Amino acid sequence: MSSQPRIVRKLLETIREHQTFCVVGHMRPDGDCIGSQLAMTLALRNEGKEAVCWNQDPLPQKYRFLDPERVIESPKRGKAFDCVIATDAATFDRLGTVADCVQDRKVLLNIDHHESNTRYGDVNWVSSRSPSTAELVYRLLRAGRFAITKPMADCLFTGVSTDTGSFQYPTTRPSTYHVAGDLVARGANLALICDEVYQSYPLSRARLLKHIYSTFRLTDDDRIAYFWLKKADFARTGAESADTEGLIDHIRDIEPVIVACVFEELDPERTRISLRSKSHLVNVSSIASEFGGGGHSAAAGATIPGKPLSVQRRVVAAIRRALHHSH
Ligand SMILES: [Mn+2]
Incomplete structure (x- = not known):
């Protein structure tokens, strides 16, 4: 692998020089974060390194x-x-409580694919063209000739699959399929992964979906769709906030909708928003950044202080502006 980027060589050198590691990821971890953290940690342990793996939040079921x-x-x-x-992790703050616990370190490596990444590491490999961080971890491990065991292949395949919406998002590249194919060749258990990740939703999620389908709103000629998840909705359905991943796609996937937004009540004065865009002309990462958040051009989020209705008004107005600028 003579053509490996200099940044990959730098990461591998830094890893080889050191003995004790902590692998961390963003709060409310998704499939890509979990798969990347686990595969990286297992790879380090296989190399005889001491490695722990920390996340602020428990894994979704x-x-x-x-x-x-x-x-x-x-x-x-x-x-x-x-x-x-x-x-x-796009920013150091996204590590949540983990950030405070990893202050005593010699070097911080940052491996990520969010275009909003703030390059907070001592060495930063930020590739926003990559549809998943798992694909970057795969490249790093291959370049360093680390063994990729079956459990690691499961982790990396899950990351690649979930962050591409099962190879549907336009970020998916030919190399994404090559990586996925190689992971299957290395023993990734497709049947198990598909069953666990895509075909085993809890009933509470179905109840939440019922709520979403009966309450979502459309505006701007049905090009903007949004819905609210209040604390009471979680209590009533038995769902957890960790189980909301992907709910927004049901609304995003409606034909006239271009931008979908979910408002999640964290407390009476704080709302988390998630945004999805179906048009390359509408970059939801820049909308989210107006509110102190970030992400990708097609998927982004922010946490916004203020009264719920005022947050909703400001966010919908920002989406509307972005839509008008898109043509
Ligand atoms: Mn990701």
């Missing part, structure tokens, strides 16, 4: 099969590491 030995743990204070590796 559908990803627990990836971590039967509970490699991912809650962060602990007072630990020191040679090297901290952050995967799939």
Whole structure:
């Protein structure tokens, strides 16, 4: 692999120089974050390194099969590491409570694919052309000739699959299929992954979907769609906030809709928004950044202080502006 980018060589050198590692990822981890964190940690352990893996939040139920030995743990204070590796985290703050627990370190590596990434590491591999961080981790491991075991192949395949919407998002490249194909050749268990990730939703999620379908709103000639998830909706349906991943796609996928938005009540004065765009002319990452958030051009989010209705008004207005500028 003589053509490997200099940044990959730099990452591999840094990894080889050090012995103790902590692999971290963003709060409310998704399939890409979990798959990347786990594969990186297992690779380091196979190389004889001491590696722990921390995330602020527990894994959503559908990803627990990836971590039967509970490699991912809650962060602990007072630990020191040679090297901290952050995967799939656009900003250092997105690590949540983990950020405070990894201050004692020699070097911080940042491996990510969010275009809003703030390059907070000492070494930053930020490739916004990559549809998933898992694809970057795969490239790193291959370039370094690390073994990719079956459990690691499951983790990386899950990351590649979930962050491309099962190879549907326009970020999907020919190389994405090559990576996925190689992971299947290395033993990724497609049947298990598809069953656990896509075909085992809890009933609570179905109840939440029923709520969403009966309450979502359309505006601007049906080009903007949005819905609210209030605390009471979670209580009534038995769903957890961690189980909301992908709900917005049901609304995004309606034909006239160009931008979909979910408003999630965190408390009476704080709302989390998730945005999805179906047009390359509408970049929801820049909409989210108007509210202190970020993400990708087709999928982004932010947490916004203020009264719910005022947040809704400001966000819908920002989406409307972006739509008008798109033609
Ligand atoms: Mn990702």
